[in-house]
Amino acid sequence: MDTPGQPCVLLKHGEVFLKGRNRHRFTERLHDNLRVALRGVEGSTWIKPVQSVTVLGGDAPVEELVERARRVIGFTHVEPAIRIPSTLDEITHHAIAALRRLESESDRDEVRSFAVRTRRRDKRFPLNSSGVDRYVGARIKDALPQLTVSLKRPDVRLSIAVDRGETHLSWRRLPGLTGLPVGSSGRALVLLSGGYDSPVAAHHAMRRGLACDFVHFSGAPYANPSSVYKAYALARELNRYQPPGRLQVIALGKAQRQLSVAGAGRLQVVAQRRLMVRTASVLAARDGGEALVTGDSLGQVASQTLANLAAVDEAAALPVLRPLIGWDKQEIIDEARTIGTAGISVLPDEDCCQLLAPPRVSLRARLPELAAVEKRLDLDELVAALLEHTQVMTPGAEETAGEPA
Template identity: 80%
Template sequence: MPDQPFVPAQRPTASYGPCVLLKHGEIFLKGRNRHRFTERLHDNLRVALRGVGGSTWIKTAQNVTVLGGDGSVSIEALVERAQRVVGFNSVEPAVRVPSTLADITRAGVDALRERAALGPVRSFAVRARRRDKQFPLTSSQVAARVGASLKEAMPNLPVELKRPEVLLSIEIDRKETYLSWTRLPGLTGLPVGSSGRALVLLSGGYDSPVAAHRAMRRGLSCDFVHFNGAPYTNPSSVYKAYALARELNRYQPAGTLHVIALGKAQKQLAVAGAGRLQVVAQRRLMVRTASALGARIGSEALVTGDSLGQVASQTLANMAAVDEAATLPVLRPLVGWDKQEIIDAARAIGTAEISVLPDEDCCQLLAPPRVSTRAALPQLRSVEKLIDLDEVVATLLDRVQVMVPGADEIPVPDETRCAAPVPS
């Protein structure tokens, strides 16, 4: 088998044309408002195609989007961009031909020969589906006739209906028919932005980037907030957060990254006598500040990478204590995941290599030797009364640094907004 997915060659005649079939995910379950989800899906696809290097086009069939381009755009490039877009169940490089049996058969024979030229083919099968019921042959008749022609053209190639090495898929529309051989997985889920906006509390570890990605796959458009320990820590965690947000922005129209220096506020909590409650008190301050920031930028929820019981601060009691300080709903997409599942997902989405880079985590700053696993609200409130929370939050938000990850330059945090192009 070839290392890369087989893509039929570009044809010089007008009858043939390479394209990509994008099968819709769960939006096909939607009712009267399905068109809104489809429009959002296509908007996100157009964003993902920016900078691809040529002219592209998008058309819609029944629960399928067809993507193509001019001769300057490779099908491989279109496939790579489409696989970034949340909402497609599969991505299939294909050939489109007129909906006549002669054109369908000719395209099938030519493409199978091309595939055989890349390496031995041990077996094949043909599956056909009529989207256009006006077509004069049934689906099974089309499959039988095309299969017979393929067998005649390549008599030494055996047919295997159950587990063929090459499965030719034929989808017949009224004017065009699509033939494909390779089925690549899509990201499934709901189109980013169809469920609203969320603000992700983005640390430098494995968990929060995976949580952000899961939130995107449920239709949430994500911005990010990163708390660092400045002025008591170096900026390494900010560089990591920027790199993580840039990687995550490959899957959505670019979200902004907000960096908040928490070090002085953490010290205020420690001086107020937080003790074993320090970590939970810090988390409460983070979600309180993130809620205020989210309200300012139009977010409707917060997203964290918490996994139940993973660390002492993520017990059920401590999660409840943290939630009490938030004014926006706190979503935890990974609450039931174990660490290995999270690491595997981080590798799959491309954030794992960034997460393992060394940094100075603000959560470790002033952390006590032992963390309370059942932080009591009365005790937490007593500590918080010793500092002016409203003033602390206002000060943190006044000094927030805002970036748009995706620029090629190395981020240098400052008080300005670092504009960046939409990631290509």
């Protein structure tokens, strides 16, 4: 009985499990996103739903499957595992073999205690969950007397899921991204700058089920293209968490100068942000977007006071979502490091928001004053001109090219 179990990966569902009668729609979306994430993997793969768990397998390397699955939003845990026959002898044999391997591969001090935790989904199995725990635990103690049982803080937690026809045995649990499957809440357009904030906001929007496209406003022709390169790199990193969304780049420099010539003065930054959301609203609606997402954090900078945020919202034709509204800067930076965007955001660039910015920004921009500035321009014509020369690209699409798994 030396045949090893077949490697697979157990993916535990998060909020999808709570969706009642609509659960199947969320699960289908979750599996669709998983298939996209698996494109380009060397070797064949398969996906099998089992109640509130998805089993992922195939002849592709397990570690690569684990890495891809951990970037799919909607799974709470990712567990490398093996598939074995649903008999007590097979379960016991493979549990002992797994602990022996772990002992031999690690320092003795790392594996000194264990616990067995069983979930019996097949109610026809002769022992209930606690009965399997006791039986397998006792056989392990007989075979490996140097190990102790620790139910609260074991060095190794053997998880046994008994299903009809096969059992899954795992001993390593990795955190997933949780949240709702990307796309289950609709589509949004993220105003993506080159800083820390907007990429983190985009990631949190994705975790609430929003599929995200991106728009970046550059300072061209009065600024170099460094911010565009950063936006592309950030969108590419963010697209690793979702079926790739498009990045659209709009050169804002000439419009910013028109606002300045129109006498915006201390209102310049708020006026150009109003122009951004006005333009983004048209762009999003044209592409099926239902909301805008920004990286604003209340009071973080002068343009993000409550009055100024309200003034910006008034110009938007779609809801403006601000996932980071209550976050402080260090929390945002820490999260950027976690999701992999911090190393890009720290790179130098020429941010369009600094172009023509006044020495002092109004902390309480008033709508009548903003309207007076905007009346000196033909906003509809200005927005149409901005959209006419939009650059469109899909960062990361080349990495998921090919047939679905």
